[in-house]
Amino acid sequence: MTNPKQTTDLLARRRFLQTAGIAAGATLGGVALPRAAEAAAAPMPKKWDVTTDVLIIGTGFAGLAAAIEARDAKADVLVIDKMPVPGGNSTINGGDFAAAGTPMQKAAGIEDSPELMFKDMMKAGGYLNHPELARTVAEQSAGALEWSQNYVGAQYDRVNFHGGHSVKRAHQTVQRSGSGLVTKQLEKARALGAKIELRTKLVRLVADKDGRIVGAEVRRGYKFPDEASGTPAFIKARKAVVLASGGFSNDVQLRQMYDPRLTDQFTSTNHPGATGEAIMAACMAGAMDLQMDWIQLGPWTSPDEKGFGYVPQFVERVVGYGLMVDPATGKRFFKETGNRKERADAIILLGHPAVILADSTNTTKMVDPGQLKGALDNGSLRKFDTLEDLARGYNMPVDVFVEQVKRWNGFVEQKKDPELECMIFKDAVPNVTPPFYAARLWPRVHHTMGGLAINKEAQVIGFELKPIPGLYAAGEATGGVHGAVRLGSVAMADCVVFGRIAGKNAAKQAAWG
Amino acid sequence: MFVKAFRRAMPPLAVLLLGAALALPSAAAPARNAKAAPGDCAACHKAEKVLPAGHPATKAMKLDACAQCHAPKSPQALPGKVPGSHLHQLRGVGCTQCHGDLKKPTEVAHDKCMSCHDTTKLAEKTADVKPKNPHNSPHYGKDADCNLCHHQHARSENYCAQCHKFEFKVP
Numbered sequence: 001m002t003n004p005k006q007t008t009d010l011l012a013r014r015r016f017l018q019t020a021g022i023a024a025g026a027t028l029g030g031v032a033l034p035r036a037a038e039a040a041a042a043p044m045p046k047k048w049d050v051t052t053d054v055l056i057i058g059t060g061f062a063g064l065a066a067a068i069e070a071r072d073a074k075a076d077v078l079v080i081d082k083m084p085v086p087g088g089n090s091t092i093n094g095g096d097f098a099a100a101g102t103p104m105q106k107a108a109g110i111e112d113s114p115e116l117m118f119k120d121m122m123k124a125g126g127y128l129n130h131p132e133l134a135r136t137v138a139e140q141s142a143g144a145l146e147w148s149q150n151y152v153g154a155q156y157d158r159v160n161f162h163g164g165h166s167v168k169r170a171h172q173t174v175q176r177s178g179s180g181l182v183t184k185q186l187e188k189a190r191a192l193g194a195k196i197e198l199r200t201k202l203v204r205l206v207a208d209k210d211g212r213i214v215g216a217e218v219r220r221g222y223k224f225p226d227e228a229s230g231t232p233a234f235i236k237a238r239k240a241v242v243l244a245s246g247g248f249s250n251d252v253q254l255r256q257m258y259d260p261r262l263t264d265q266f267t268s269t270n271h272p273g274a275t276g277e278a279i280m281a282a283c284m285a286g287a288m289d290l291q292m293d294w295i296q297l298g299p300w301t302s303p304d305e306k307g308f309g310y311v312p313q314f315v316e317r318v319v320g321y322g323l324m325v326d327p328a329t330g331k332r333f334f335k336e337t338g339n340r341k342e343r344a345d346a347i348i349l350l351g352h353p354a355v356i357l358a359d360s361t362n363t364t365k366m367v368d369p370g371q372l373k374g375a376l377d378n379g380s381l382r383k384f385d386t387l388e389d390l391a392r393g394y395n396m397p398v399d400v401f402v403e404q405v406k407r408w409n410g411f412v413e414q415k416k417d418p419e420l421e422c423m424i425f426k427d428a429v430p431n432v433t434p435p436f437y438a439a440r441l442w443p444r445v446h447h448t449m450g451g452l453a454i455n456k457e458a459q460v461i462g463f464e465l466k467p468i469p470g471l472y473a474a475g476e477a478t479g480g481v482h483g484a485v486r487l488g489s490v491a492m493a494d495c496v497v498f499g500r501i502a503g504k505n506a507a508k509q510a511a512w513g
Numbered sequence: 514m515f516v517k518a519f520r521r522a523m524p525p526l527a528v529l530l531l532g533a534a535l536a537l538p539s540a541a542a543p544a545r546n547a548k549a550a551p552g553d554c555a556a557c558h559k560a561e562k563v564l565p566a567g568h569p570a571t572k573a574m575k576l577d578a579c580a581q582c583h584a585p586k587s588p589q590a591l592p593g594k595v596p597g598s599h600l601h602q603l604r605g606v607g608c609t610q611c612h613g614d615l616k617k618p619t620e621v622a623h624d625k626c627m628s629c630h631d632t633t634k635l636a637e638k639t640a641d642v643k644p645k646n647p648h649n650s651p652h653y654g655k656d657a658d659c660n661l662c663h664h665q666h667a668r669s670e671n672y673c674a675q676c677h678k679f680e681f682k683v684p
Contacts, residue, residue: 307676
């Protein structure tokens, strides 16, 4: 199952990047970590302010999937979120859900299988994925998608490609955003009687003398990011706590602990609350973390708009149709359909933003009109009548660039790229029809692959390498599913698959009191 | 950034008249007079000059009277010129109606806003705002907390602008 060559290449690339010193001399600043001041889990309080069966931390895909399953298993459920809005990163994501062997794929003539999805995940992950976790996601992806459609009520209407996958398997919500699922999950969870409390922040987990997790110390009425805000309270979780608090892409201090290159010079696609204190709280209560230094940068963000933006929805739709060039040379420099890590590393090595483009025929066929308009309106995507104008628009050597587009168009006609081995889709056509659409690309911190160690029952593993009683975790707060690189659209699958498992198992746990 | 820092530096409710405080940074914090008549600036601001020179006396005015000159939707309209709490005050909605007992004021929950403001109707009213309807977001629907944007005792903010280039003027 392993492929030593692939792993070696990946690690070698990584070391090269480090020595290339994109963030040489990064410092952590002079501030001590406030979270280091208080160690371990909180002691049992004299009085609990709130009691529930299952306490879930986080209102994203994973937390809400857990809430719905736990309610369906008749457990009392309280979901808390520190932010004033629900949904975390999930509700601002692109709405692509990887699933293998679905009816939508069959209808589109796409041959796929959980085994192929598993292989793609492992290959991209540099074989650092915990195979039983990756396999669980791949095998249950189609069922999870079906559940999200038929039971939760989300709607998907197209199957997209993402770099690093062998086939098109990203089922996209009609809203072109994860909010298409989150809003339906919220409705369902509330209809089933789950309580959802925003602006309540986890401070510490509470363990009994044997280390079983029995609840949490929180601050209610918390105002992000004011740590002194809110009122302390203790929530008793009779059965279990599910940690679905997301990753830490926006926690500059914490992410630099694991990858010192990621200074505040790199912005993030994430919501402002994507910080790691809930993961740290679990660690202090005895949970083990793993692979925390694999932090993903998205290669498809534009420096000409904020956050995740619209441009990724242009880029990921036109790779395999259009081409990406280094504006300094006017030439292609990396496989457009490569995985996120490969592409982000390649762009960072250029030292300046890359340019991606596609002609009118490929663009209008592939890109959602609303997303296209959004990108054009905010100026991050530009339209040119000729390739020469486009070259001048980005200060590229005109002749070399025009020649490069011709060369790429030749590959498109042959459906084969002998130079950089980019995948070229069957329906791709040569880029000859104006207007030509183009955007600049500069990576942003997007996903933290590492997190809490879990087993395939979503039980959190402690430092004795055994499950910690009463503690489950799912989604980006966990590590191991994706190994070194998460493939695009597998986050939704991961969150929904493991969120459901965590919710079901938490509800099954025998109550302690 | 400035507003956030400002808010954090001040205890709740002491920011009551931030708009005026910005205009006159050296002025002492206004009193919190829950019994102040709607247009009676001096009831809280005392001798502090909070209105432009030559402004008509407002002591007997409510919002309707203000609108004689400050016509809604005109360049003279009041929203954005004074803190939201003042618009509430001018309409006769004073401190205690939202915060309860002023000796122990409570934070205003979204449900309190909803007891007067219907978010569905609000979303209909702003349906044609460009580039997007600020009161019906694909991410948060029509239920987003009013206070994400419409601060009453601090300068309002455009929550969408964290990610989007929507240049809303937020009253």
